[in-house]
Amino acid sequence: MKKIGFLGCGKIGKALLNYVIAIDDARVAFIQDPLFPAEEASCPVIRQTDSQFYRKADLIVECATADVLKANISTILDSCDLLMFSVTAFSDESFERQVLELCKRHGRHIYLPHGAILGLDGLCDARPLLREVRVTTTKNPKSLGLSDGKRTVVYEGPTRGACQKFPRNVNVHATVALAGIGFAKTFSRIISDPMVATNSHLIEAIGDGVQFSIQVESTAGEGVTGAFTPVSACASLDRVLEKKRAYLFV
Template sequence: MASKSVGFLGCGKIGKALLAHLTSRGDHTIGFIQDPNFVNDCDAACPIVAEFDESVCRADLVVECASGEVLKSNYAHYLRFADMVVFSMSAFSDTDFAEKTFEVCRANNTRIYFPHGAILGLDGIFDAREVLSSAEIETVKSPKTLGRDDRERRVVYAGDTRGAVEMFPRNANVHAAIALAGIGFDKTRSTIISDPDTDTNSHAISVSGDGIEFKLDIRSRATSGVSGQYTPLSACGSLDRILGGDAKHQFV
């Protein structure tokens, strides 16, 4: 298997978990880190830049784990020569942006990977998308995670997923993921609940269509920031599957 170079656009909680994982694998290289606030408490030995720099930011695969806005400002640099893994999927509710990224991929023979992130089952939902008629996702997080100060449990958003993503771009990436894999941002229904008594990020997903019904109930302990306990683990698994390797068995 050929060794690949992996670059990072944003390197906070998810990025550092991936960095440590790649370093422990040892069979691929870290090309660069682009992050204006990067704190090098993990002995990263690659070039570190605050902004895109053509002479430094070279890699076969670039992992975006910053924000939708950062992705929008940088995707065109990277998709010209590298594949990307994108964690800030909320950005794809912007139809113009989505079309432009796919166009850059087509023109340059590059691709975007959407990781399953904080949830699971995106592959199965994507496989069933042609027969799906309904998709719903309900997320419960603490007010702190949502950037609020509610003292009582309350529904803070109910409606289509496009609106959820607009209101909570950093906390509704899983809603965007379900919409992208399934029936889109306008038909997917989203509910977001702020609950001061919860210490988890939980996602209840119901998807149905012709002869099909899936229900997924996913809970992950909340940590500081927006990403729960599970996301860094799932991110490492997704990266392994993209890079390939000598795993003796794989779930596909």
């Protein structure tokens, strides 16, 4: 039975925590979160990194922020594998190099959930053929921490710059860049629109002999995470745990 540690337990973390509590294939080793109410947990809750807890886990599920992921990466990969949601951290080239070196040194794996991006496997498979990948996201200004009164293009350019400008809001762009042709070649467009109540993403990929587009829309709700991500996160965890379903989509 896999022992799972949670680094950050807000909207996505709580959905995964409740899921792990309900299944038989895993148990919660600890929760690290400065704000999680300890009285609501039936496992240790820690407020700061303590490597003793990490050493007892088989998998860390990170659902905090890119900065928190960066600050804890050595402790995590020193101890176990990682399923992480703050993908914008990878727009920092020196962080990506550090991660690759740590994985090689300790023989670890990092799992990249698709989040809201249907078809990420196809994008990854098409990588050798791809010439152009564009991601256009439209969100309400509140979801971007902005206060625009009318539809405004707030960023256009390489995905690396989008991640640096909106580290909490463009994990979709970071995930597409990592799966596809990288942070320098992927093109990001971010639109702030006070008339929308959804997070919508259009991914367009063009390559030698192949062309496709993916359109995803989910209700925004409170915070930075749309309605689809917490649900898809549980299915991603299933795949990491190799939980057997009757049908396997590969």
